[in-house]
Amino acid sequence: MSGIISEMDGREPEPEQVGPELVIAGFFVAGLIIIFALITFFKDQITGLGLLAVSGGLSLNNLPNLIPEQLQTFITLTLSLVVEGLPFVILGVLLAMLIRVFVPASVMMRILPKQRHLRRVGLALLGMAMPVCECGNVPVARSLISQGMSPQDVTVFLLAAPIINPITFLATWEAFGFARWVAVTRLVAALVIALVVAAGLDRLKRPEELLEPAFVAACRIHAHAQRVSRWREFLEGFQTELWLIVRLLCIGALIAAATQTIVPREVIVAIGSNMWLSLLSMLGLALVVSICSGVDAFFALSYANSFPLGSVVTFLIASPMINVKSLSLMKSTFNWRYLGAVVPVVAVLAVLVGLVVNMVVAK
Amino acid sequence: MRRNLLKLGVLVAINGYCLKLFLAGELLNYINPRYVTFTGVMNLLSLIVCIAAAIALVGRKLTVIEPSRHWWAGVLLTVPVVLVLSVGWILPPQPLTRSNVASKSLAELVANSNGQRLSFASERPEGDKGIAEWISELSGPVDEASVVSQPVDVLGFVHAGAKYQPNEFVLSRLVIYCCAVDATPVGLGVHEADWRGHLKEGSWVQVHGSFRNFGDAMRPNYILVPSSIEPLGQPGSYLYYKF
The missing domain is CATH 2.40.50 (OB fold (Dihydrolipoamide Acetyltransferase, E2P))
Structure with missing residues (x-):
């Protein structure tokens, strides 16, 4: 990986060949599409156009009655995950491209501390500067690796940043107003777990082999490609990254929605009264339910009545780190070996934290 | 170039779908109102950038080089997004049941x-x-x-x-x-x-x-x-x- 990184350093931008006129043209075409969408939306009101009234769109309104309930639920859950995750992905890709194109790799390396552990804490704290959920962090992480960060360092960012961000912390603080220490525990545990996982990855002889070959190849292509204008590089990178991440987002959404529809939640939560089993069931729920880290505290609150608080803490720690949707997105950058190493460690540590909380609270 | 244009077409269709939901007030069937404006703005931004990329591609001012992978891997990765997109555009929002x-x-x-x-x-x-x-x-x-x-x-x-x-x-x-x-x-x-x-x-x-x-x-x-x-x-x- 270091070879790739060194090749990417020291590139000099060429004079711009394509400028903001493309963005202006984009605005124009986007305007046309919005007008088209408005016409579609107000087609009922456009009384003079009888043809529109008998168009296929209206008759489709009767379709839900013909679709089985389970399938309706599956469709709604899938679309809601995609619709909810997409803007964060777009924001993440935009940020990633801005970093990749406009912030030289040397600047990023200069800003962060040289000492390994301090650098990792710094990367985790980047979550405070980039308050996006786990979906948006993946493209940023890819950008950081392509700029020369090691997979271990970026792992700390990926795992901790969704929790160490002001929105997530304040939401947890507000939701657990009767036990505010939950918010602090969540934050500290996330940082510690991320550092432990990274330290574990340090022990591998060649951590760069944890990267997805297609991603490494893409880094090489970009490193060897002739430097074009920054606008062109931005457009190329945005298209490539968004295409990749959107496809994985859809796969993650389909898997998460299918799991939620097929496996009744009673199966997961019926064992909430047992301290040990409740930890495992909340961990299972964290894997299955792929909701945004910014609001998962409110969701978890609804389980605080039937589950020990430590088990809820396990959910709060594990969910942003290793939920199905996140893992699907992380697969864009890391291989199965990486996921196979990281997921069990995070799961065990999250359960351990929950267990300690349960024992302390029980006393 | 044709393949890249197709990809951009799919991305534009996804952004267009979210914008349609936004304009029709149907986003509330899927997400909390606090995310509605954010969703509309980000999809509009993405739409603009994707269209700009498509124009640059047609004008041969953009070259997107991607690492080669097996054709079936590309198809497998693309089927879910096309599926989700088709269902979203064709069916009206489904109520939670x-x-x-x-x-x-x-x-x-x-x-x-x-x-x-x-x-x-x-x-x-x-x-x-x-x-x-x-x-x-x-x-x-x-x-x-x-x-x-x-x-x-x-x-x-x-x-x-x-x-x-x-x-x-x-x-x-x-x-x-x-x-x-x-x-x-x-x-x-x-x-x-x-x-x-x-x-x-x-x-x-x-x-x-x-x-x-x-x-x-x-x-x-x-x-x-x-x-x-x-x-x-x-x-x-x-x-x-x-x-």
Whole structure:
């Protein structure tokens, strides 16, 4: 990986060949599409156009009655995950491209501390500067690796940043107003777990082999490609990254929605009264339910009545780190070996934290 | 170039779908209102950048080089996005259904549950109490005489609930914290003997009646005792949102 990184350093931008006129043209075409969408939306009101009234769109309104309930639920859950995750992905890709194109790799390396552990804490704290959920962090992480960060360092960012961000912390603080220490525990545990996982990855002889070959190849292509204008590089990178991440987002959404529809939640939560089993069931729920880290505290609150608080803490720690949707997105950058190493460690540590909380609270 | 244009076409179609939901006010079927503007703005930005990239591609000012991978891997990765996109564009928004509610039956929040004041967004005029307002009122300290003396008129769907007696059901609404995936029933307990005989789980009903304290002064448990239960259709805006 270091070879790739060194090749990417020291590139000099060429004079711009394509400028903001493309963005202006984009605005124009986007305007046309919005007008088209408005016409579609107000087609009922456009009384003079009888043809529109008998168009296929209206008759489709009767379709839900013909679709089985389970399938309706599956469709709604899938679309809601995609619709909810997409803007964060777009924001993440935009940020990633801005970093990749406009912030030289040397600047990023200069800003962060040289000492390994301090650098990792710094990367985790980047979550405070980039308050996006786990979906948006993946493209940023890819950008950081392509700029020369090691997979271990970026792992700390990926795992901790969704929790160490002001929105997530304040939401947890507000939701657990009767036990505010939950918010602090969540934050500290996330940082510690991320550092432990990274330290574990340090022990591998060649951590760069944890990267997805297609991603490494893409880094090489970009490193060897002739430097074009920054606008062109931005457009190329945005298209490539968004295409990749959107496809994985859809796969993650389909898997998460299918799991939620097929496996009744009673199966997961019926064992909430047992301290040990409740930890495992909340961990299972964290894997299955792929909701945004910014609001998962409110969701978890609804389980605080039937589950020990430590088990809820396990959910709060594990969910942003290793939920199905996140893992699907992380697969864009890391291989199965990486996921196979990281997921069990995070799961065990999250359960351990929950267990300690349960024992302390029980006393 | 054709392949890259196709990819951009799919991305534009996805952004266009989200913008259509945004303009039609249909995003609320899927996400909490707090994300609506953000979703609209980000999809518009993405649409603009994708169209700009397409124009640059057609004008041969853009060269997108990607690492080669097996053709079948590309197809496998692309099928889900096309599937999701087709369903989204073709079908109108699907309501959350009884099966969805049933699968979440153990996660409900009900009035009296944990002593925390609960509040949800509601579109009712001030003074007109629906399920959200009653939950908010009953989840804090209340004057029993005042609660039991007020007439109650609330609309929700029938839900068996997790901790209720056989002669009780929960008159529920679904509350969304983030998106439809976390929709959780919230509701008021209703005392109705043999309700399963004439009410179907998941059906929408308007309940008139008043509260009675089935607990004691220290641990109150307010259950709605109906004077009438009237079956109704699902209202247009049937979801609550937590802010």
